[in-house]
Amino acid sequence: MTYPEKIERRIEEFPEMPALCRNLLQSLEDPNVDFSQLEEQIQYDPGLTSNVLRLANSAYFGAAGSVNSLRVALMRLGTRRISEVVTAIMVSPMMLRTLSGYDLRTQDLLQHSVWVAVASEELARLKGYRDVKMLFTAGLLHDMGKIILDPFVREQQENLLHEGLSQSFDQREKEYLGMSHAQAGATLLGKWNIPQEITAAATWHHDPESAEEYPEQVNMVHLADILGYAEGIGTGVDGMKYRASQMAQKRLGLQKSDIEYVASLTLDKMNELQSLLT
Amino acid sequence: MPYRIVDIADYKISKNAGDILVTYSLGSCVGVTVYDPVAQIGGMIHCMLPLSKVDRDKAAQRPAMFVDTGMQLMLNQLFDSGVRKSRLKIAVAGGSHILNDDSIFKIGERNFTVLRKILWKNSMLMNIQDVGGEISRTIRLHIGTGRFTVKSQGTEVHYDLPRKD
Numbered sequence: 001m002t003y004p005e006k007i008e009r010r011i012e013e014f015p016e017m018p019a020l021c022r023n024l025l026q027s028l029e030d031p032n033v034d035f036s037q038l039e040e041q042i043q044y045d046p047g048l049t050s051n052v053l054r055l056a057n058s059a060y061f062g063a064a065g066s067v068n069s070l071r072v073a074l075m076r077l078g079t080r081r082i083s084e085v086v087t088a089i090m091v092s093p094m095m096l097r098t099l100s101g102y103d104l105r106t107q108d109l110l111q112h113s114v115w116v117a118v119a120s121e122e123l124a125r126l127k128g129y130r131d132v133k134m135l136f137t138a139g140l141l142h143d144m145g146k147i148i149l150d151p152f153v154r155e156q157q158e159n160l161l162h163e164g165l166s167q168s169f170d171q172r173e174k175e176y177l178g179m180s181h182a183q184a185g186a187t188l189l190g191k192w193n194i195p196q197e198i199t200a201a202a203t204w205h206h207d208p209e210s211a212e213e214y215p216e217q218v219n220m221v222h223l224a225d226i227l228g229y230a231e232g233i234g235t236g237v238d239g240m241k242y243r244a245s246q247m248a249q250k251r252l253g254l255q256k257s258d259i260e261y262v263a264s265l266t267l268d269k270m271n272e273l274q275s276l277l278t
Numbered sequence: 279m280p281y282r283i284v285d286i287a288d289y290k291i292s293k294n295a296g297d298i299l300v301t302y303s304l305g306s307c308v309g310v311t312v313y314d315p316v317a318q319i320g321g322m323i324h325c326m327l328p329l330s331k332v333d334r335d336k337a338a339q340r341p342a343m344f345v346d347t348g349m350q351l352m353l354n355q356l357f358d359s360g361v362r363k364s365r366l367k368i369a370v371a372g373g374s375h376i377l378n379d380d381s382i383f384k385i386g387e388r389n390f391t392v393l394r395k396i397l398w399k400n401s402m403l404m405n406i407q408d409v410g411g412e413i414s415r416t417i418r419l420h421i422g423t424g425r426f427t428v429k430s431q432g433t434e435v436h437y438d439l440p441r442k443d
Contacts, residue, residue: 161431166377166378168377226376226383227383229305229376230305230306230375230376230383230385230386231286231305231306231307231326231385232286232303232304232305232306232307232372232414233286233303234303235303235305235414236414237431239303239305239414240305240374240375240376240377240411240412240413240414241376241377241412242376242377243376243377243378244376244379244381244382244383246381249381249382254382255382256382256388257332258382259382259383259385260327260328260332260333260385261332261333263326263327263385264326264327264332264333264336264343265333265336267286267287267326267340267343268339268340
């Protein structure tokens with residue numbers, strides 16, 4: 001079997017998006033969704049309920065004052081945040097694993113993903129982009145393809161890491177495995193049937209120039225990702241071997257002080273969310 | 279081995295000869311260790327960003343996030359605990375960059391420049407430096423012996439202090 005075939009098969013065999021999560025995401029597409037109906041769906045899962053409460057009370061998602069009823073928590077989060085919170089709770093456990101091909105420890109992929117989710121939102125806020133849909137989730141799920149590619153990266157580690165080439169790591173993945181982690185992740189997310197914004201960000205996060213749709217999500221996730229690597233957040237063997245897009249920086253009018261400010265804001269928020277999701 | 283982990287944007291000081299201070303995954307961040315072999319006291323810091331002026335509020339809460347406020351804090355505390363400037367051994371690692379970086383993401387270079395200025399202003403020498411490149415590094419400082427190690431991409435390099443018998 002060729003690598004692309006092996007990768008396809010691994011995507012086929014990868015768990016489906018949990019049904020409850022998919023149903024909730026569908027209900028939440030209706031802006032006039034009935035909160036009592038959401039409450040009904042969630043409350044039968046005690047683990048999910050307690051996690052939703054914990055996140056609703058976090059500094060990141062929460063507001064002043066503590067909430068201890070699910071109904072109030074849902075109202076306070078609002079439809080957009082509920083979908084982000086529920087997806088984060090459902091998908092985080094899949095990210096908690098050692099990826100030996102990429103040399104990532106158990107917590108690293110989740111940590112990096114939470115960094116990108118938070119930093120994307122901070123960048124958007126700082127540069128005055130309002131209501132960039134699904135940005136948090138797009139950031140959180142951008143690297144799911146690493147879980148798919150990891151065993152093959154391990155087999156080809158020597159080729160992927162040999163020095164002397166100026167190719168970025170995603171280009172090397174394409175060369176040696178026939179597919180980058182970005183493409184593999186996008187295929188998985190496509191199979192999960194989740195909103196396009198999220199799949200687009202995963203597809204183009206190392207190649208934002210080529211993005212055909214959702215430039216805001218793609219550029220923010222790209223820049224937040226590079227910033228995370230620059231700061232050493234969840235960097236494995238591939239960590240520093242990526243390129244920052246000049247186009248994305250220009251598009252946002254980004255300055256040195258902007259990215260340093262975003263980095264300073266993101267660290268503590270990442271730590272809080274990571275510990276709540278672990 | 280009693281490893282004591284120094285998180286990102288944090289620092290630790292130890293006088294316990296059995297301790298090994300360690301910090302992981304230095305990308306463009308800088309890791310600095312300061313060690314007095316006579317007093318057997320050492321400190322390690324892991325700074326993310328060069329200058330605190332970018333976010334004064336954060337600098338007040340987390341001074342070790344920035345090279346300027348963090349180094350000042352760690353050095354003051356080391357001097358308070360009895361280290362002597364003339365005996366200090368200073369090692370620096372990190373400050374790397376992403377591929378072909380000619381962008382605003384050159385945080386590593388800025389971190390290292392600020393660090394050099396601070397050491398120079400304090401008349402301190404860097405004894406070991408392992409900086410730059412496109413790699414991520416893990417460093418350790420053995421408080422008992424002053425041994426400093428840098429691990430990157432599976433290879434570990436040891437730097438030992440000269441033995442005085």
